[in-house]
Structure formats: C-alpha cells, structure tokens
Amino acid sequence: MSLQTAFYKTPIGTAKIIGDENGIQSITVLDEDFSGNLDTVNTKVPYYLQDCITQLEQYFSGERVNFDLKLNPQGTTFQKKVWEELLNIPFNKTRTYLEQSKALGDVKAIRAVASANGKNPIWIIIPCHRVIGSDGSLTGYAGGIWRKKWLLAHENPVKQQSLF
Template sequence: MEKPQTTYYKTPIGIAEITGDKNGIQSISVLDDGTISEDVLRAKTPECLQECVVQLEEYFNGKRASFNLTVNPKGTKFQIKVWKSLLKINYGKTKSYLEQSKALGDVKAIRAVATANGKNPIWIVIPCHRVIGSDGSLTGYAGGIWRKKWLLAHENPVKQQSLF
C-alpha cells in the first residue's frame, strides 16, 4: 500500500494541507496561517498532488468553477454517499441540509447528513460549504463560519448595479 503524500498551498483563507497518492486526493483541510513554515510551503509538490494545487489556484483566482480531480476520501458507505451528493451542488448555488436529506431519499436523516458533511475530508473540491440552514443561515462549517462565508461570497460575488 502506497503511503499518502502531503503538500501545502497558501490560499486566501489559510494554508491548504493536501494529502493523496496516485489513487486520488484523500484530504484537503485548511490551517491557519503561521502554522506551517515558509520552508515547508516552498517544498516541491509531489507529482500526484500537482494538479490539485493547479486547480485550487485556478479556483481561488476565479478561473475555475468545477474540479476535475480523482478523489479518494476515506469514510463509511453513508458518508461517501453524502459527499457524492455534495458534488451535485453547482458553483455559486446553495442547498439546505433539509434539501440535501430529501435528495438522498430520507428527510429524517437530516442530522446524520449534517454530521457526514462535517466529516467531509476534501474541503472546497467536495463543496460542503454550499450547504446552509433552511432559514439561510450559515451553520456548521468545520473550518469556521468566516471561511464558509468567504467561499460563498467568492463563488457568488455581489454585482454592483449601474446607476445609469
């Protein structure tokens, strides 16, 4: 079994820690700035993670709305099913936890769905930030509500109306 490799990439919302191997990306999490040294940030990115870094950079530069990466998250069958459903939420759109539960076929599973979303190991690429409360509130984001708010604003910037 191949040992997963790790790289770090500086984003506007913190340092992305990317882990994976030739079978795909296993995790992307975001750390606070200052938790990783500049030397580590400058280290060569393993070949199996290079495309992920390129696509994240394009996403943060506003040049990418969807990802084309092989993902290989580790989770239960139910978690994988929930995470796959997140991939159906389009860029710039949101869905409530209730809507996600209904789409998965069990409206009563809302808490289990929310818990699975919270354990999503591949942030941004598997867009759990696009799931909000039924009342429109930005609830439950492991990376902090401020990051969820930033990502949603990044994907759906308010367009200034012309006065003339």
C-alpha cells in the same frame, strides 16, 4: 506508494493536501501559518498532487468553477454517499440540509447528513460550504463560519459595487 502531503497558501489559510496515486484523501485549511517556505515545498510536490494545487489556484483566482480531480476520501459508506451528493451542488448555488437529505432519499436523515457533511475530509473540492440552514443561515462549517462566508462570497458572481 505511501500518502504524500503538499501545502498551498490560499486566501483563507494554508491548505494541507494529502493523497497518493489513488487520489486526494483530504484537504484541510490550517488556522496557523505554515512555518516552512511554501514555494520550496510546492516545487517538490508529487505529480499526483500538482494538479490539485493548480486547480485550487485557478479556483481562488476565479478561473475555475468545477474541479476535475481523482478523489479518494476515507469514510463510511453513508458518509461517502453524502459527499458524492455534495458534488452535485453547482458552483454559486446553495442547498439546505433538508434539501440535501431529500436528494439522498431520506428526509428523516437530516442530522446524519449534517454530521457526515461536517466530516467531509476534502474541503472546497467537495463543497460542503454550499450547504446552509433552512432559514438561510450559515450554520456549521468545520473550517469556521468566516471561511464558509468567504467561499460563498467568492463564488457569487454579483460583486457589490460602490455607488460613488
């Protein structure tokens, strides 16, 4: 079966989801608005992409902290190893690029790890947004720093409350 595409409107843009019966190959968030009627598109989503949309809806509504989807990202062996390790970063936690390199067993691979992190084809579900600079800065995110900041704030259970 050929790859299928579905679109889902999120608070940070329209998610473009590509996959087939072998799993989700990519999720990217588009900067431009999707010109089609998303409600119409979503009713025709292949069954193997429907669960992804359901789980993304749950994530954005605050009901889901872990994803349970069949993933099939396309990349080199090294990239896939980096992406697998990203899945070990818990919800509402961050890890530095150095810590990520250490977890992969090679401190000297920090640049290669950062590069592979930036090529993650399955945004949000493979949580590359949870990797930050050693000084705590929100360095690099293919979707833009504002999206990384939004996702990390969304995952933080401590919401700023007004004093008045």
